[in-house]
Amino acid sequence: MKSYYRKLDWWLIICYLMLVITGWLNIYSSIYTEEHSSILDFSQRYGMQFIWILSALAIAAVIIFVITPKVYSVLSPGIYLIVLALLAAVLFLGKEVNGSNSWFVLGPVRFQPAELSKISTSLLLAYIMSRHNFRLANLRDALLTAAVIFIPMALIILEKETGSALVYMGFVFMLYREGLNGWLLAFGFAFILLFITTLAFSPLTSIIIAFAIAAVLNGAFSRQTIKQSLIAAPVAVLLAYLPAIVSGRRFEFLSGTEVEYIAVIILIPIVATAVIYGIKKRFRHTKFMAVSFACAILFIFSVNFIFDNILQPHQRARIENLLGIEEDLKGSGYNVHQSKIAIGSGGFLGKGFLNGTQTKYDFVPEQSTDFIFCTIGEEHGFVGSVIVIFLYSSLIIRIIVLSERQKNNFVRIYGYCIACCFFMHFFINIGMTMGIVPVIGIPLPFLSYGGSSLWSFTAMLFIFIRLDLERWR
Amino acid sequence: MNNKSRILAIGVVIVALVLVIRLFFLQIIDTEYKISAENNAYKYITIYPVRGLILDRNGNILVSNRNSYDIMVTPVDLQPFDTAALCRIFSIEKEFVREKMAEYKKNRRRIGYQSVVFLKQVTEQEYGIFLEQIYKFPGFSATSKSIRDYPYNAGANLFGYTTEVSDEFLQKNPSYRMGDYVGASGLELSYESVLKGEKGYTIMQRDVHNRILSPLAEGAYDKPAIPGKNIVTTIDGELQQYGEYLMQNKVGSIVAIEPASGEILSLISSPGIEISKIANISRYYNEIINDPYKPMFNRAVMSAYPPGSVFKIVNGLIGLQEGVISESSQYPCRGGYYYTPTRILRCHAHRSPLDFPHAIMMSCNAYFCYVLKEILENPLYENMDESFAKWRSYVESMGFGEKLGSDFPAELGGTLPTAETYNEIYGKGSWRTSTIISLSIGQGEIGTTPLHLANLAAIIANRGYFYTPHLVKSIPDSTISERFTERRYTAIDSGYFDPVVEGMYMAVNSKPGSGGTASRARVKGLEICGKTGTAQNPHGKDNAVFICFAPKDEPKIAVAVYLENAGFGGTWAAPIASLLVEKYLTGEISRPELEKYMAESNLIEAAKLYKRE
Structure with missing residues (x-):
């Protein structure tokens, strides 16, 4: 049992814990008010986030200690189909939240099947591509791979979650590793x-x-x-x-x-x-x-x-805004402009914990979810932001390095898949807050507020950590 | 690690570096965003300028300013408060407060840390009580703003009103901010840029808890407000008020012009907006807009009325100028004019035949039918199209058929038919003088505004020219537009005006019983020259019309009075015009019983409400 602990990849786990705690503190700071000053006030998002973190850790523990890693490869087609069914069902049964049609709402709990779909797609891709006769150059195999990626993507686009769908484009890097022509x-x-x-x-x-x-x-x-x-x-x-x-x-x-x-x-x-x-x-x-x-x-x-x-008018507006063709600081460019002001005003060391002025008065919308990076930029400055970027890149690179060490192709491909997902979220989200990527509403994994995204990214990462453990068997 | 995985890992590092470089630029190099953040952390308190005054031609104040108190809320600073106490102060419903609070909550993103209006224009007393208890309502504040005040009980339609800017307006005019007031009609609109002044501000610092601390650098960066400029109008406040007094309970308008300058002395549209309502127009807006008499509709410059017999002057002048009639031409009147062997345009009883001045004096319909026939059937012109075009060009030269170009924003041009109009109605070549004979007496396809008619009176007073009628006499630091100081000559030579003036003089001043149509306008010693009109109105009783100027030589005032559904011009319009002239020229009234009768007569009941555009 002791060796079991030692063989867990602590690099990944520490990166994970640091990001999650950073996220929690910054959610607290971004919506902090004096009358709800306790970070454990459960009427506020930061209180809720604490519950989400605890439950995410429980999920991680279950994945590490309870579930046999064999199920992932064996059950991957089944899991994939179930998630597809959920993706389709949410189109009809889901509640509309912020203009997208992708949420199941059960009382106080909201849940987005699109989050799960990243895991199921990664698993199925790993499963089919690790079969011994699979060749990417073979047209049938290539088409099958494309179908596995594009079917959930299409459903997610139908749910008007274009941002989440874009993440799937990241799988192209995994395909490159698995033999896609670099040209x-x-x-x-x-x-x-x-x-x-x-x-x-x-x-x-x-x-x-x-x-x-x-x-x-x-x-x-x-x-x-x-x-x-x-x-x-x-x-x-x-x-x-x-x-x-x-x-x-x-x-x-x-x-x-x-x-x-x-x-x-x-x-x-x-x-x-x-x-x-x-x-x-x-x-x-x-x-x-x-x-x-x-x-x-x-x-x-x-x-x-x-x-x-x-392109749709709002998409056009966002691209135009990004490229500086038409700068509309009160309309579609408002979020980004305010977000840039918040980050820019942070300076080298930042204004200090709970001292941000920009993020506090609702200048920046969605600051505890998609624009959480603003709070970090404003309150912890250049140093804090670089540390967060560093944590992310080491997480991703560590996953790549570990994947390359695998003898089992399934684990390697799964590793690349999740590295791609993390990379896309990381680059699009942080790039968006600084105005180098159009505003695409996707969360920053582990940092943004939200149970459903925290749970699924935790599961995604810890499945990999558990699979990696099999190396030692 | 193989080659490809190395490339991917390097890719991740490159992307991370790109983000770091971008951060470096945003946070270390670029100062623009730091300044923007400071803007967000300072509170700019706007200082509103005092709007310019509107003065009359004698320097009396027509429109001034007074303080009004608005109650404001800064939603982010709100704390639970005693709703009932607040309701007591302003006598409002609890429901109102609840709705407002719900609204702020809904728009909290948009409002941010800004203050928004909670209650507008509370009374001074309410304001005082509120200030005593303000500590009970954190997040509430009061601001005083200057709003319009009207010392004269007149001229609401003329001055127009100011209103809070709309979202649409803001989009088109980015220099305005939410909550600003802007001129929306009348002079307030025409001279908005002069009257508005420039806003200033005080910069207040705030801390992280959003508390306002103190003025930044003791006000060193503050900008004082620049008050708006005063404008001096051509209006005579006393005359305007008197005219409105005479026009109460009547539908119609009065326009008075100083012929020697084109300055409008008074411009009255009745029923108009009550002056007491205009300062707080938003409260009364629905009531005003739903009033069947359309008080917003400025009849004096917008209505296209048939001019009636007043228009005979125009036809007579054209006939003289064209040489088809002369001062001594006589035409018979057999109870009217037979324009076909069986169809007659009736006339009233008077002696016959008449010469030109007497035809004006007695307003003979038949005479002017002959005149129009002579003009249009002049052998000089090949066909009706040509002769009609000539006729029209004369009429146009007297300002009819188009906007005169005054500085009143809502002015309209009336209507004046072209040969093309008739070609469309009757077919080319198939209309004759008899078809359009009603034009001879100012009926038919012609529409003129009371401003046009007053201008016609001014033309006659000047014997052949006019100045574009205007409302503003002077603005400090700028000159009045050139178009208001230029003589505009009509196509009629000044000599042809003498017989017209003669006829108009006789219409008012001839002995009773001699057939003058406007003897009720006679005022001893004033030498008023006038022409009555009784225009058919398809909706009920005839409209009463009267134009006049006085004195006969070197006239000081030209007036047009137009009353809807009143009856004879000589009975109603002429006395009112003469009272106005008398008031202006002598400052007193020699016929108090007539004044009383005119002011107290109620003609509004008879006025038929028909749909105006």
Whole structure:
């Protein structure tokens, strides 16, 4: 029994406990009022959170000491189906809370099946992908994997919990580890980047970026990165000045101040020689790159269409706000603006526990749930915030490291799945409070107020800790 | 660890670094957010400026300010209090308090730490009692705000009212804040930018417990409020009040203009908003808006009335100018004018035939039917379209058919038909003079506002030109718009006005029994020149109309009186106009029994309520 304790992964458990306690204290601080000054006042959220923490610890204990780890792989299809049924049922039986249709309400208890679904999906993914004949390159297996991910995701989108659904996109990192081509991932990111630059700057900027990416990748494939970049750079510069050149606006030869135009004139012969050189050498992969580049151009020009016709107005407003296209500090940008003020006013050391002014007077909405990071930023400053970020990254990296140590594929894949979930929550939530990710209402695991999220993240983590223990058997 | 897992772990570290760098910028480098946070932690207490006064042409105060007390609540500071005691002070229902509290709770996110209005415009006595007991109600406070006060019991429609800004207005005008007052109609609206002044503020510090501590740096950063500027109007307060007194219990309007300047001396629309209600319009708003006589509707500048016989002057002037008639032209009147062999436009009994001045004096319908016929069937023009267009251009030059361009915001333009109007009704080429003969006597498709008619009187008084009628005489530090100081010439030469003036003089001043239509307007020594009108109203009794100016030479005042459903212009409108002129020119009334009779007559019962747009 003693060795059992020693073999538990205490790194993860300590990270977990520190995050949970940090969360509790900050919930207390964020809604603290003098007439309810006890942190154990159960009429207030901080009192309730204490109960949620105790019960979460009980759940953790049950997972570690009671449940045989075998059940997870054996029962995973069953669990998955039950959770799917709950996800579907909540659409009809659920209560609407804050505009989303994803809560079961039983008297005082509220519960969101979407939280459980992350665990069940992770388990089932681990189960099917750890079978000995599974190959991601095999079309049937790939489709099955996609279905396991997309079915709960679709149901959650129907429940209007788009934020939670987005978390499932994180599984792509797990798939990458399990054999997905890295270039596919890179292309995915490249297209997201192009989407943003098209909206934030202009299609031309995106074309230049697409061109630069294509050139660098082409160079990387043909192992001539430096030469290719040397060719591409002047072309990119030339493109950047295309509008000015075409319109002839203020373009007078050697007119004096316009240094960049003179630079362009000097660059033209260099570009010409570089292009001729490239054609002569006939680089491999160039065709593939050309096709991708063409796709990128097509994509860039369809972005405006997608933006105007497919996205919902509030989503548009959030993206516009994020990209600084339209800053609406009282409307859709209000939360983020107030949240940035709260964090920014914290300074290096923060204003001290219970001394935040911004989070206290309801300047920041949802401060004990989705915007809990503001309280930390304001009251504990740069130092406190960095510690929280550090705790999260070590938690995630520790899960990755442990997963790699597994002999059992099931445990490794499950480990990656939950690492992805934690990562998505961590990045989206904290990024949102600082205005580098659009406002997507998902909680910060272990810190945000709420029983259903705390329980499910605890279960998620402790299932992994228990499975990890099997390594020693 | 294999290659891919290493890449993923590095990815996590990179993302963590991105977040840390962002934090570094937000918390260490950027000072903008710290300042914003300070803004949130200071309380700006607004100091409201005093709104500019509105003075009359003689420097009398028409609109001033007085203090009003609002009871405010800061919901975050509220603690349980004695509801019954609060209700006693302000004599309000407990239910009201409960509703308010529920409302604050619902909107607590939006309200934040701000103060909101709990009760508006409580009495001075209530305010005093409340101040004594304020310690019992933590979270409540009282502010005094300046609201409008009206020393003269007149001019409510003219001045307009101020009202708390609406959400819609706030969206369009970001410089205003919730709870500000803004001019919503009349002069308050036209001259809002002059009257409003500039708000100031005191900065108070607050601590973490949201308690207000003290003024920041002893007020060094405070900004004092700048009071609004006073405006001097062209209105004569006494005259305005007198006109409203005469117009009580009547439906209609009076407009008086100083011909030599275009300054409006009084502008009365009756029934209007009562002056006692306008300072607290929100309380009476529903009552006013539901009043069947539409007191908000400013008849003087908005109603498009048929001008009736007053319009004969216009046709006569056009006839003279066009050369189709002369001063001595005579036309017969056989009890009216047969515009087809069997159809007659009737006239009243008078001797016949008449020359031009006498036709004006006796207001002969037939005479002006002939005049219109001569104008429209002038062989100089190829067809009706052309001659009608010419006629219309003359009418337009006298200001009809469009807004005159006064500084009164609600002014409307009336209606004036075009050849196109008739082409649409009757078909091109199939209408003749006989079709539109009623225009000769100011009936039919024409609509004029009382302001138009007063302006016509001013044109005649000036013998051929006018100034755009306006209400504001001067504003400190700025000049009056050029459009109010420019003469606007009509298309009629000034010589043609003499026979008109002659006719109008005779209409008022000729011997009793000689056929003058407006002898009731005669005031000894004032030389009033006037023209009556009795316009058909499809809704009940005829409208009584009268325009006049006085004295005959170098006129000082031009007046138009329009009474709905009153009857003959000579019976009702003419005496009222003459009383007004007398009051203005001499300051006293020589016919007190007539004044009494006019003021006490009730014509409102007869006025038919028809739907106005």
